[in-house]
Structure formats: C-alpha cells, structure tokens
Amino acid sequence: MRATSSLDWTYGRLAGFDLETTSTDPETARIVTGSAVRFGGGRPTAGRNWLSDVGGAEIPPAATRIHGYTTEAARSAGRPASVVVAEITAVLAAAVEEGLPLVIMNAVYDLTVLDREARRYGVTPLMDRVSPTVLDPYVLDRRVRGKRRGGRTLADLCRHYVVPLEGAHSSEVDATAACALVRKMGRRYRLLSSLTPAQLHREQVAWAREQNEDLRAYFARTPGKEAWARDVRLEWPLLPFREAVSRR
Template sequence: MSGASWAGRPLVGFDLETTGVDPETDRIVTGCVVRYGGGRPTEARTWLADPGVPIPAGATAVHGVTTEAARASGRPAADVVTEITAALVQAAAEGLPIVAMNAAFDLTMLDREARRYGVRPLSDLCAPVVLDPRVLDRQLDRYRRGGRTLTDLCRHYVVPLEVAHSADADAVAACALVWKLAARYQVLAHTELGELHDLQTRWAREQAEGLRDYFARTPGKERLAASVRLDWPMIPAPRGGAPR
C-alpha cells in the first residue's frame, strides 16, 4: 500500500463500553465495529453482551446500560467477544487500519475477555495496524491546552458526536477524527500505515513516560506514577492463567 493511499480508503472504527475502567477485571457491555469512509456509506455492527456480573451504577451512568437490560437482552459474552475479534481480524486481512480512541484500553479489554472465555485473542490471529486519535493529537499538537477526551477532540476538530459513550457513536467519531487529523497534518496521510503504527508505539510510550514523570514530581500524585503503563496498542497479558 502506498503511503498516500490510506487516508482515502475505509477505516475500521472500534469501541467498547464496559463495566469499569480496569481491563484486567472489568467486562464488556457493548461494542461496535464500524466501516467508515472510502466512498461508501458507513456500516456499523453493534453488540450488547450480558457481562455475567452486575454493572455498577457509575458505569450505567456513563453508557446507559443497566444490569437488568444486559441480562434481558444481552448475548453471551463469549459469543460477543468471538464476533468482535473476528470482525477485527477481517479488517486486518483487508489491509484496513483499526481506529480506536485510547486503543490500549479497548484492545487490552478485548484481549482479556478473550482469554477469560477461552477465545483465541486478536494478537494470536493477526497484527493489525492501529490508528489512535488520542496518540496522534497529543503528538501533533502537543502544547495545546485543555482536555484530550473524545468529546474534547471532537469539539476541537469540529467532529459531530451525537451520543458520547455510545459504542457506535464513539467508533464513528474516532474515525472522523483520524480523517480530520490526516487532512490537517498531511504528514500523516503520506506516511505508510506500518510506519505510522510503529511511530505511534514510540509516541505513546513517550507520552506515557511524560505523564508518569509528571505524577512522580507532583505532590499528592506520586502514587499514581506506578500505575502508568507504557504499552501501546495493547498491554501484554500477564502470565498466570485466565483473568479473573
């Protein structure tokens, strides 16, 4: 694939909503894989899982799914994880990049859920190229003040986000952000996808190191430094069996 071609081809957006923010112990509630751009209408596939555990009220307040709704209408979590993984494998087989905002969270969550249910994880099946608007924005506009959440980036780059924390809306918005970034920063559009993936691996590590150092030198935040992970686009699975 030529370096100038990827920005005009489809992007495959990926997003999860979960029971919490710890990919080692929390569970998938909803997911979306969306095919965006490339001169075709947007196509989205969404999933609602029964996570097998209660959904905390705080998580419900974010994504709107209650324990009762997930139990009544959600599909078995193992089936959902299998199908999401297969959709991402198909994208990789087509040479399309996977777009995920804060990819290290969503891809790690999918990996741990796969291992929990005995599903072959994505990393065993392919090595997808990942585009993360969070990493790209922090690298290309590193001195801009303000937040860098998906909502913040959509506001800054004038990208519609109709229902934040809905997996399908978030996945579409992440793809639109990458398109806007590639249009604004032509170096992205003219960088070959594999090289861009490798660059993000380095940039994400540098960004995490900066955050870790900030915590370490800030009174009252020192303990947070140890929790900062440097891995991207996925935190390697710990040894010692399936996740809890």
C-alpha cells in the first residue's frame, strides 16, 4: 500500500461541479441542470441538484438529445434561472471557503458558463467572491498522458482509468465521476499527488496554456483547419469577461 502524506490530497474531501446546458458556446449557453457534490475523504458522497427554467431561452434539439430536457420540460419543472444561478454560485463559494478543491471536467467551459449566467442575472460571479482551487481531469490527463491515443471526453477518460460512469450527461453523475477520476489519476501519477491542490492549480494554468498553444499551432498548419486556430483560447480555468464577444 502506498504511504500517504500531508500533501496527498487524493485522500481528502473534494467538491465536484458539473453543468448541462443549451449549447457548446460558453458565452451564450444557458444552464439547464447543475450539480455540486462532496466526494471522498472517508465520508459518503452528498450532492445538490438544480433544474433551471432556462430564463426564457430555448433548448435546441441537439442539446436535448444529450441531457434529455426539452424546453417545455425545463420551463414546467425548473426553478427560475436567476435563483438557480445564485444558489449554485453560493454553494460553490461555500465549498471554496471550506478549503475544498473544485473538481470540474473541462473547467473553462463550466466556469465560464456560470460566470456569464451570473452576470446575466446580476449575481456576483464566483471568481469575484473567492479564488477557487480547480482540478480539471481534462488538463491533467493531457499533461500526464499527452500522447495517449483515444478521446478525452469524460466517458473516454472514465473508460481509460476504469472509473464507473452510469448515466453520463446527468450533471450529478458526471460531477461524481469527475471526482473519482481525479482521485484515481492522482493515486496513479506521483506528479499529481506530490503537489498540493493549490500547486496543481497553478501548474494547470501553465499546462493548459501550453496545450492550447500546441493545438492552435496544429490547426494553423493543417490545411482546411487554419480558421479554427483563432478560436482556440489559452486562458484557464475561466475565459475573462472583458474578452467576451456579444452574440445574438
């Protein structure tokens, strides 16, 4: 059995977060469902879940096929979007204030969606309240297994690391799986477990930038993909609001 140390965060409590939304564009996407879970640390997993009425927006059929919610279902069963956004932000802020790392798959998407939704409804954004420590399985896997073959969706990573994922695209299931995934990655790779979560957060800022610079360069030199390069952003774990482009 591997010896643990005070630095080994894989034996501590984690806070997982996941959203299901109306689109893949974080600047304009609306929250459909959200979940925040507490995971690990020798205690049972506990979570909170939200369903939003999407604030009068429409849920496209393509998004419904992913998470299962139609516009009509969200409007009839969901709570006001402004309330949902305020509650999610408050729950995550409380977890950060307790010292828990936030585990978020492809964090730059979910945190940017939450930030833009908060601004949309006059809620103080999470990053304006606290400075979270974020652990992102997507960025971490690209660092420790950069040349690994296969995709890097949550389902792909769970298959690779043999982490259960039943009912993918349920926000609670995905948030819980992301926590289990990060814990398993940390226990497999000493590079990850030997650093504190705060140190890992700082490293991921640099790793994500390097990874996305490589992706941008790949698109720029690949015939037919040159235009994609300008859409590759380098910031992590949040796209700055000042750079947001208003889209109708």
